[in-house]
Amino acid sequence: MREEYGKVLAVLARRCGDLDLAEEVLSEALARAAERWPREGEPERPAAWLTTVARNLLIDRARSTPLEIEWTDAVAEQAQEVAAEAPAEHADFALEDDRLRLLFVCCHPSLNQESQMALALRTLCGLTTREIARAFVQDESATAQRLVRAKRKIREARIPFEVPDAAQLPERIDTVLAVIYLLFNEGYLAHETEPPVRSDLCEQAIRLGKLACDLVRRHVEAQALVALMLLQHARRAARVCDGELVPMEDQDRSLWHAEDIRAGLAWLDDAIACHRAQGCAPRPYLLQAAIAALHNRASASEQTDWLQIASLYDGLLEVLPSPVVELNGAVAHAMAQGPQEGLRRIARLEARGELSGYHLLPAAQADLLRRAGDIAGARDAYARALGLATQPLERRFLERRLHELAA
């Protein structure tokens, strides 16, 4: 039903240009369905049934209430148009376009990031306000408020239910993909929630990513993002063991989800084929997916192709210059060429001061010092990392390492 919810809502919202109104008539249609379907049997095409009932409600609404929104006439006109259109059986054709429009509305740059994620979950994935609140560890009423405000902004600023034109499209797709990946990361390691790994959020993000790929064909970064998410999500069962975070080298790789890895690698192959055909420089998601794939392909930690991972990080740093990428790259270089090389790179990064306050910098130093046999240095660095880390699982991991070195 969730899938259907997003589809029907997308059609309605586009026709009336008002997400709130669309949600209202759809929930009324759902109420009617709950009343009639058990008695009369579920219709053959539930989405078509719901669309027809909801759009009739929309027409009634536009006729009877003088809406304070400016384009009342337009709503009425469009609703009439919808009613006059081909029967709902043929409506699937238009559905995909409408979902794409809705995805762009949800991820409009004039909405803030939390609102973008909440709206996408609410409208396209059909999550309830309560479920969204739980996902973001938020008060239900705060989430409801956030959604109300976002929908009001869409209406008042008139964010269009349209696919952006060619000039704006590349940038806007990037925003859509960024929202999807943020959503995924929120599920991958939630900041404060228990459980720390929210598989459901990860799966919703993967669904949205696939939706974006369905809608915008042959988009390398969209395909690569789906690959990246699948490859990371595949390790879910091994990442946390007895409530403790397990670093990748210690993970039981037999717990990695083989089907997800196969699927992720297939998505990556498609992305690479597309990338070759289009012949432009590789972009961030493609490079990150390639790195994830090298990890997933290694049957044991020692068999990881660190040289290639390190060189992929060098490429990533060129297209996505960020101190966090540089830090991860330094660790990859350490694994390929020995801890001293990594420590040198991290020292340079530390001297620039951009990552002061970021717990993973001293944590990486600690790990490399431990590998280099400098126990005192490692303990000191673990203690500094602990002073900065806030995520409970990460804190427990660092405490455990510090304890092991003390023994």
Place this chain on the structure above:
Amino acid sequence: MQYMILIYGDEKAYASAPKAAIEQMHVAHMQYGKEMTEKKVMVGGSQLAPTTSATTLRLVGGKPVATDGPFAETKEQLGGYYLIECANLDEAIKWAGRCPSIQGGTIELRPLIKHSM
């Protein structure tokens, strides 16, 4: 649908900018306004005199009292505006993004609320 383009910038920096740069900015604004007029987007607009010329009014004991200075001291000040007519926010964003004062300043875009009489 009408949108207000609000132009914010550091008026001190503007005041001390070389004459040629200011002249260039004026020409760019003329061109921008002309194009928006031709495309029937422009409703109105103007540069504002600096906040040193501002007067603030408040009710004191039920009577409006005028005082010197802007309502709020901020790092960037409102220096001008355009009022434009666009079909939707994306169209407005496109026009606002071409406003010459985005160089060295910040543009805020606000939809107008239409009240029916």
